[in-house]
Structure formats: structure tokens, C-alpha cells
Amino acid sequence: MRWCRPTVADMALATRAVPRPSTLATLWRSTIGKKTVMAVTGVVMLLFLVAHMLGNLKIFFGAGDYNAYASWLRTIGEPALHHGWFLWIMRVGLVASVAGHVVSAWQLSRRDLAARPTAYVHRRPRASYATRTMRWGGVILALFIVWHILDLTTLTVNPRAEPGHPYENVVADFHNWYADVIYLVAMLALGLHIRHGFRSAAQTLGAVTRRGDRAFRIAGNVLALVLTAGFVAVPVSVMTGVLN
Amino acid sequence: MRLTLRIWRQPGPDADGAMTTYEVDGIAPEMSFLEMLDTLNERLITEGEDPVAFDHDCREGICGACGMVINGRAHGPERTTTCQLHMRHFADGDTVDVEPWRAAAFPVVRDLVVDRSAFDRIIGAGGYVTVPTGSAPEAHATPVPKPAADTAFEHAECIGCGACVAACPNGSAMLFTSAKVVHLNVLPQGAPERESRVLDMVGQMDAEGFGGCTNTGECAVACPKGIPLPSIAAMNREFLRAARKAPR
Ligand code: HEM
Ligand code: FES
Numbered sequence A: 001m002r003w004c005r006p007t008v009a010d011m012a013l014a015t016r017a018v019p020r021p022s023t024l025a026t027l028w029r030s031t032i033g034k035k036t037v038m039a040v041t042g043v044v045m046l047l048f049l050v051a052h053m054l055g056n057l058k059i060f061f062g063a064g065d066y067n068a069y070a071s072w073l074r075t076i077g078e079p080a081l082h083h084g085w086f087l088w089i090m091r092v093g094l095v096a097s098v099a100g101h102v103v104s105a106w107q108l109s110r111r112d113l114a115a116r117p118t119a120y121v122h123r124r125p126r127a128s129y130a131t132r133t134m135r136w137g138g139v140i141l142a143l144f145i146v147w148h149i150l151d152l153t154t155l156t157v158n159p160r161a162e163p164g165h166p167y168e169n170v171v172a173d174f175h176n177w178y179a180d181v182i183y184l185v186a187m188l189a190l191g192l193h194i195r196h197g198f199r200s201a202a203q204t205l206g207a208v209t210r211r212g213d214r215a216f217r218i219a220g221n222v223l224a225l226v227l228t229a230g231f232v233a234v235p236v237s238v239m240t241g242v243l244n
Numbered sequence B: 001m002r003l004t005l006r007i008w009r010q011p012g013p014d015a016d017g018a019m020t021t022y023e024v025d026g027i028a029p030e031m032s033f034l035e036m037l038d039t040l041n042e043r044l045i046t047e048g049e050d051p052v053a054f055d056h057d058c059r060e061g062i063c064g065a066c067g068m069v070i071n072g073r074a075h076g077p078e079r080t081t082t083c084q085l086h087m088r089h090f091a092d093g094d095t096v097d098v099e100p101w102r103a104a105a106f107p108v109v110r111d112l113v114v115d116r117s118a119f120d121r122i123i124g125a126g127g128y129v130t131v132p133t134g135s136a137p138e139a140h141a142t143p144v145p146k147p148a149a150d151t152a153f154e155h156a157e158c159i160g161c162g163a164c165v166a167a168c169p170n171g172s173a174m175l176f177t178s179a180k181v182v183h184l185n186v187l188p189q190g191a192p193e194r195e196s197r198v199l200d201m202v203g204q205m206d207a208e209g210f211g212g213c214t215n216t217g218e219c220a221v222a223c224p225k226g227i228p229l230p231s232i233a234a235m236n237r238e239f240l241r242a243a244r245k246a247p248r
Helices: A023-029 A031-061 A063-073 A085-115 A134-153 A166-173 A177-204 A213-239 B033-046 B117-126 B146-156 B163-167 B174-185 B188-207 B218-222 B230-245
Strands: B003-009 B018-024 B095-099 B108-110
Touching (some): A023 A031, A023 B230, A031 A085, A031 A177, A031 B188, A063 A166, A134 A177, A166 A213, A177 A213, A177 B230, B117 B174, B117 B188, B146 B174, B174 B188, B174 B218, B174 B230, B188 B230
Parallel strands (some): B003 B095
Antiparallel strands (some): B003 B018
16 A cells, blocks of 8 residues: 655755756646647647638639639748748648647557556446547548548549649549548548537636636537538538539 | 445455445435445444445545445435435435446555545645744735635635546546645645646646546536536646746
8 A cells, every 4th residue: 555654855845856847848748738739739730620621612613713722822922932832831730730649649548548447347428429539530530631641632542633633633532432431431520529629628728717618618519510511511512413 | 225236345455356246225215325335334244244345534525535436426426425425316226336436546455445645645746835834824914815715715625535536537636636726826825836836736646647637527527526627727727837937
């Protein structure tokens, strides 16, 4: 048994023999700090997704508009930035965010599972579906990100694979039933992830107060719905023939 | 009233345990859950068996010693401590599962008794204010704003029973630690140690092997004293602020 036996050293105050680690070390070594990494990277990815979803919707203005929008993305920041650099800067930031998010999720999840080694014999449903599926839903999102890049960025697995013609590539893609299934499942997973994740990030970053709690929950649900609906609109429109 | 109890029996810290079934008769609705267990234990003693070991002290819901998971819920179906849970919340003929708090940081000592001294060490790491001893200070020397006093009082209600850890799927002690940090950090008396308190208490909490927070909210539902979930956000705020300042 490990009874608490405070020593004089435990009680000593104000005078620390060892100086405190730096801010970054304090953060990375603590559960709260790692959770902060998840929250910040999550919000970065979330902001990207809002812009990405809105951009996708340009597809409803036709092939000309959509393809012009895609080539405009490569000109952002010119002439200060070289052609296409803006996209590369975004990509580096997003890859760093995914990496930070996944590494923290992995480390924290292992720690969490170890902290509750024995399950209760009397089981009962715990927490909401969105909360319970954060880990496996996250894995689905990670796999989706890989597939999505191979499909519409590198065009490796795209059925049409015509560089510079995203409209045609997207429409060809969603004529495949398996592309639709992958996309729909991933976007449902995304909605669930954000439903829990948005309020969770607000809590982690200390933004939640007793009065503001409800507002964060509602905002998370609205964001989840809007993003899922906005992303799903494209494959559904191809499937139903609205886009061709 | 008659109940079928399935209780976790484990003779020692390293021994194997198992759920053991007992029939208990003659339970009055006004009995507390602990009195019901006393009834069972009297019988076990007269039959020459080992009584069921459980922690208890005040039996009036203020010490935090009692605590067991009843039908999968910390302290059972009502928002109160096990000692204040009355048998009228159960129906004649019910089967009731009774298990100890489950968390790596709360090892089972025997039956339903767990070692919660990890909480004591978290308190030891910073859950105090440093004051000079001697005569009582002048009451008006340190004015405390009313909202701060209310917040401090609400969080001081935490009795350290460990229900939050027991209820959390990650065995996390965030709600407990946040209650202690918020209680002292909101007061002017706690201000001089504001940063070191939260850094040291969170450091100790992590070192004890408690899990992290995934914001499931189970802790705040289980808390017999109603410590609210946003208190964890308040502690996160204090922690991030202190980490930024990286004090000595
Ligand atoms: C790459 C694959 C991903 C994995 C493996 C993953 C995994 C996780 C896990 C395990 C959590 C913690 C769950 C909890 O606390 O209950 C989490 C939280 C979160 N995720 Fe993800 N996720 C991924 C992708 C994303 C994406 C694309 C976004 C962008 C919207 C996102 C946004 C968030 C947010 C905002 C949180 C809350 C952070 C916090 O609790 O402070 N995640 N993620
Ligand atoms: S015995 Fe003291 S709180 Fe239950």
C-alpha cells in the first residue's frame, strides 16, 4: 500500500531546487498540454475545412467557374509568393496539424486505457455516440485523408485523372459507387468528430464557462451539420444527376 | 424488502477477486446502503465468514470515505454519497451489483476498499495556501469579492470521494483536481501560489497515473457535490496561463 507520508521536502515552499521546465516542455509532458495540442491542431483543421467546404460549393456554378477557382488558388499571394506556393504552405501546415493531432491522440489514448485497466462488471451505456467514437472515427478520418489525397490531389486513384480539370475529375469520381460510399461514411465520421470535438476543444483551451457552455455545444452541432451537409452535397448531386 | 447482491470480493491487493452473490432479506426502505451492507455483514460474521470490507466514516455525506460503484454508477442511482443513498431507491427483488472504484491510481486494498492516497499526494503538491501561523488574521485585512467567495465555497464542497475518477472511462482525476485548484486560485489568499499550485497539482495528478480528460462529462454527473464540468475548463485556463508564465 502506498500511504501518503509527507516529508519536510514535500512541504518546502517557494524554493525549488530544480528550475521549472520551459513552457513547451511543461505542455508536452502534461496531459493538459497534449490535449491543448489536439485542440489547437483540431481548430486549425476545422478552419481549413470550413474554407474547403465553401470552395467545393463553387462546383454548382459549373465547370468554368470551378476550374478557374482551382487555378486561382495557385495564384494566391502572387507576386510576393511564387505560383503555387500558397498551397504548399497550407499543405505543410496541415500535415503538421494532422501529425500533432494524431501523435497526441495516440499517446493520450494509450495513457487513458492504462488508467482504467479493469472494466466494471456491470456495464451501462456511457456518453454520447459522438463521444464514444472519437478514436475510431479519427482513424476513419486519417484513412480518408490518405485516400482523398490519392484521389483528387495526386489523381493516383482517380478514374479520369486529368490535371487542371478538377470539375471533370470530381464528377467522374462520384459516378463510382465505392467513391460515394467512402466519401459519405467519412463525412458522417467528420460530423460526429466535430460534434464532440468543438466543445471539447473549447473546454481544453479554457474557453468554456458555466454560462457559455450551451453556446459551445450548439455551435459545435451547427458546425458539424453545416460541414457534413456542405461536403456531402457534391457526391449526392452527382449521384442524383444534378451535376454532370 | 429482499435483494440479491453481487459484490466484488477480493481478499487482498494482489489476490484475485470475483463477484459473489448474497441474498439479503429484511431490508427497510429507510436504511442507507451502508446499513444494508451492515445487515449483511452481521449475518456473515455470525456464519463465520469474512465481512465485506468497505470504507466509511461520517455516514452523513461529508467525509468522502464511502464510495462504491452500484449498478455501474459511482455512489448508485442518486446524486449523493453511498452513505446517504437510501434503500427506497431500490425495488423488492432487485439484483444489485456492487464493485470498488476502478482506476489504476486507486488500487484495490480489499473487497470494496481502494487506496485513494493518490488524492492526498495531489493535495500535498499544492492544495493549500501558505499562511503565517500565530493569531487569527484580522477578518477585514483581505477583502474577498462575493462572487469569488461563492465560487470558492462551491468548489470547497468537494469531499475527495473519488466518484469522478470511478465514473470516468479514462480514470481521470481532472474534476477533483480542478475543484481544488479553482477553490484556492479564485481567492486572494491563494494568489501568491496561483501558478505553482496548478502546475504542481497537475504534475502530481499525471504522475499518479490518472488518465486524461476526453470531456465525456461522466465525472460531473457522478459527483455527489455537483462540481460542474466547466470547472475543468477553468483549471485548463489556469494551467495554460501558468505554463505561459513558466514561473520558478
Ligand atoms: C487524422 C485523423 C484524426 C484522428 C486520429 C483524430 C483523433 C482524435 C481524438 C482521439 C480526439 C480526442 C477525443 C476526445 O477527447 O474524446 C480528437 C479530438 C479532436 N479532433 Fe480529431 N482526429 C483526427 C482528425 C481530425 C480532423 C480532420 C479534425 C478537424 C475538424 C479534428 C478535430 C478535432 C477536434 C477539434 C478535437 C477536440 C480536441 C480537444 O478535445 O481539445 N480531428 N481527435
Ligand atoms: S461515510 Fe462520509 S461521506 Fe459517506
